[in-house]
Amino acid sequence: MDEIEFEACVEAALQDLPKRFREACQGVSVVATKLPGEDTLNAIGLSEPLELLGLYHGVSLTQKSALDLPTRPDTILIYRLPILAYATTQRLPVDEVVRHVLVHEIGHHFGFSDEDMEVIERGCGAD
Numbered sequence: 001m002d003e004i005e006f007e008a009c010v011e012a013a014l015q016d017l018p019k020r021f022r023e024a025c026q027g028v029s030v031v032a033t034k035l036p037g038e039d040t041l042n043a044i045g046l047s048e049p050l051e052l053l054g055l056y057h058g059v060s061l062t063q064k065s066a067l068d069l070p071t072r073p074d075t076i077l078i079y080r081l082p083i084l085a086y087a088t089t090q091r092l093p094v095d096e097v098v099r100h101v102l103v104h105e106i107g108h109h110f111g112f113s114d115e116d117m118e119v120i121e122r123g124c125g126a127d
Helices: 003-015 019-024 038-044 080-090 094-110 114-122
Strands: 029-033 054-057 075-079
Touching (some): 003 094, 075 080, 075 094, 080 094, 094 114
Antiparallel strands (some): 054 075
16 A cells, blocks of 8 residues: 555545544644654654554643643654554454554543543444
8 A cells, every 4th residue: 555545544534533533633633654753663662663553742632731832733643554564464454453543543632541442443434
């Protein structure tokens, strides 16, 4: 899957989210990129770039305060090569892995538990 096809897959996964979550994520940037950078890997203690499928950069809504000064926009990074490798080794459809990673990273934005994220993922495609 090339870069353009992968970006379309990420966009489709985003559009497949329940409407209330899509609307609540309007201030979050979702970026599809090839691999995590070395600085990112070092910051989270990983040495192998294929180990990281996605990453949320920001402060979860449960931790934000109205008194906080904005620094930079919250961003979700979706890593193409690690997701493609994972989907291949696990024999899963790429779109399923992308959706799972996207929901998980959005969950970090909202401060959700893993159980909350599972409920959201099961609700994808149903508004």
